[in-house]
Amino acid sequence: MRDRIVRLLVATLAAFLLALPVASLRGNSSTGFTIVWTPAFVTAAMVLVGGAILFAAVEAQRRGTAFWDARAATDSAVGRRRPCAAQAWTLGVLVATVAALPLLGLPGAWTKLLLETMVFATIAVGLQITIGMAGLLVLGHAAFWAVGAYTFGLLTVHQGWNFWIAFPAAGVAAALTGLVIGLPALRLRGDYLAVVTLGFGEAVRWVIKNEQDVTGGDANLPGNIVPGSFRKPMGALGEWLWQPAAVDGRTFEPGTVQALIDRECYWFALVLLVVCVACVHLLAKSRVGRALFALREDETAAKCMGIDTTRVKLVAFMASALWAGLAGVVPAVHRGSINPEMFDFNTSVLFVAMVVLGGLGSITGSIVGAALLWMLPALLANWFPEVQEYRYLFFGALMAAMMVVRPEGLFGGARRKGAA
Amino acid sequence: MTPLLECRSVTKRFGGLAAVDDVSCVVEEGSVTAVIGPNGAGKTTFFNCVSSIYPATSGEVRFEGVDVTRLAPHVVTRLGIARTFQNIRLFRGMSALENVITARHCRTKAGVVASLLRLPSQRREEAESEAIARELLAFVGVAKWADSAAGSLPYGDQRRLEIARALATEPSLLLLDEPAAGMNPRESQDLVELIRRISKRGLTVLLIEHHMKVVMGISTHIVVLDHGVKIADGTPEAVRNDSKVIEAYLGKEDVT
Incomplete structure (x- = not known):
């Protein structure tokens, strides 16, 4: 009983924290995130929170578990299945509502924050494939993100490639990098693998820093290369080229071009996230996904059940890196500049934290984890500038509390080693 | 006719210790063969060599005439050898x-x-x-x-x-590593029934077992290991009366 109350509290807190930023969507982009209630946003917030509750309730009904049991809303390894019609509709409404937010006059600061959150959510969901499903701890995931972003940047800026060719190329480059790092890492497990991937992540960052002629080094890509065309709105996405923020001495006027770009990138990131979630969900339910879960549960047994663990691990590395690479395109386009410090070790750790906080193997959890770990610090820093210095303390406490209360993560299944 | 599984001088060394020492045996198709022996006799190690979890140091394991000694475990499984584990590994x-x-x-x-x-x-x-x-x-x-x-x-x-x-x-060959371990008499009786039904499906069964009731109840052939060495090999009756087997299990008879 006590266990349930704790879970109820945690779930409520999570829901509250999620609803908070959504319910307060009104602000001046120049002064940050202020809270002003408007009918449109209150409605949107109610739809989002209501939808989430409905989804969880239907899921609880299907599983026959208590509604407040956070596991009820999850998709962990046990009994993963297709959403029923009611859930599919709910999900549709949720996504549509999120997509409609910019049209309701979402301020720039919020658009940016949500956009970044969706990028991180995409990466975290992709990282579930290696950490959550296959149980391989990867501590250098930011490197794949960097490979995607730089591949995209270099191809569009130096080579003048079309967006729609450079975008998949970024994903492919990251996936191939995943293969390259996966090969030597195959024989390693647990801590050793973590150390190797950590080293790899740092190596990639230092290559980017040192190869100044190509990447611009510590200065942003692309150094002084300026393509001729102006960055175009969504209608002409086909000709959309990456470009630095200032062209020919002109700067973007706040609220006009920048707002357009924010909005395009927002929708692009949303579509990417939805596709990523769909793919990872289908993967998890598939033959390959089961092999990955089996690998996590017991590698020896998996081998003896006919699973080629070498191959499956490589698939995990590549698939996971692919999503990070694709997600790397968004900041490159949106910020108009990328630099190696965006992809440092802290970022890799942040990704792992998102996955662990959300719960291993849970897609819902990764998204919630990304939202909590990316939005909360930004909002807190904005609303309470004086506590910003303590945010690592805050996160340390949060993670420690999580490990005590729910070691399996917010949405993780009740999987504990040695559970009878 | 080639036997389903043929082991020729299979040896597995861990450093100086020969956990399985020069074991040769055949498992005929359709049989229920039991591997028995005191604790530490090398039965599970023998299984691990057959299922390629680790390859034999020397010797050869042939399955359906194919040398599977150094194949990866998942390839061996695909060829038709499946197994369970002594410590359940679900x-x-x-x-x-x-x-x-x-x-x-x-x-x-x-x-x-x-x-x-x-x-x-x-x-x-x-x-x-x-x-x-x-x-x-x-x-x-x-x-x-x-x-x-x-x-x-x-x-x-x-x-x-x-x-x-x-x-x-x-699989065409099923390896069961102590399937009756920790079971009460009723459960192990059910298990014997299950193994019979598996055998009727046309599978060949090779099992490690300590419960003599289970072993004598279903096996058509028994291999006895002690300290990594095969000490007897034959029908249940023959093995039961083998002096070396009795010695391994009960100790040397003191005749004074």
Whole structure:
């Protein structure tokens, strides 16, 4: 009983924290995130929170578990299945509502924050494939993100490639990098693998820093290369080229071009996230996904059940890196500049934290984890500038509390080693 | 006729210790062969060599005439050797049904792309795997646990689930490592019944077992190991009366 109350509290807190930023969507982009209630946003917030509750309730009904049991809303390894019609509709409404937010006059600061959150959510969901499903701890995931972003940047800026060719190329480059790092890492497990991937992540960052002629080094890509065309709105996405923020001495006027770009990138990131979630969900339910879960549960047994663990691990590395690479395109386009410090070790750790906080193997959890770990610090820093210095303390406490209360993560299944 | 499984001078050394020392034996198709011996006799190590978890230091394991000594475990499984484990090694966090479906891996082929696009061939394969898995769960008698986490099943049923999982790989040779360990007399009687039914399905069974009742009840052939060395090999009657076997189990007769 006590266990349930704790879970109820945690779930409520999570829901509250999620609803908070959504319910307060009104602000001046120049002064940050202020809270002003408007009918449109209150409605949107109610739809989002209501939808989430409905989804969880239907899921609880299907599983026959208590509604407040956070596991009820999850998709962990046990009994993963297709959403029923009611859930599919709910999900549709949720996504549509999120997509409609910019049209309701979402301020720039919020658009940016949500956009970044969706990028991180995409990466975290992709990282579930290696950490959550296959149980391989990867501590250098930011490197794949960097490979995607730089591949995209270099191809569009130096080579003048079309967006729609450079975008998949970024994903492919990251996936191939995943293969390259996966090969030597195959024989390693647990801590050793973590150390190797950590080293790899740092190596990639230092290559980017040192190869100044190509990447611009510590200065942003692309150094002084300026393509001729102006960055175009969504209608002409086909000709959309990456470009630095200032062209020919002109700067973007706040609220006009920048707002357009924010909005395009927002929708692009949303579509990417939805596709990523769909793919990872289908993967998890598939033959390959089961092999990955089996690998996590017991590698020896998996081998003896006919699973080629070498191959499956490589698939995990590549698939996971692919999503990070694709997600790397968004900041490159949106910020108009990328630099190696965006992809440092802290970022890799942040990704792992998102996955662990959300719960291993849970897609819902990764998204919630990304939202909590990316939005909360930004909002807190904005609303309470004086506590910003303590945010690592805050996160340390949060993670420690999580490990005590729910070691399996917010949405993780009740999987504990040695559970009878 | 070539025997289903033939081991020639199989030896496995861990440093100076020969856990399995020059063991040769054959397992005839359709037989139920038991490997017995005191604790530490090298029975599980022998199994690990046959299923290629680690390759034999020297010697040769031939399955259906093919040398499988140094093949990867998953290749050996695909060729038709499946096994269970002495310490149950289920995929604990996955449901019982998923455990069995997972073992269909080497008999199915839907790749990542087919799965993401949910191609008709992939759906058909999934449906087929699930049907086979449910049939196997019913066959070993754990159908009611299909949707429960494997780790939460009662002990005896976990052992049965492991057998169902091994059967899902469509083996022709099934290795059972102490399937009756920790079972009460009634459960082990049920297990003997289950092994008989498996044998009737046309599978050859090779099992390690301590329960003499189980061993004598079902085996057609017995191999006895002691300190890594094969000390006897024959029908249950012959083995039961073998002086070396009696000595290994009960100690040397003191004749003074």
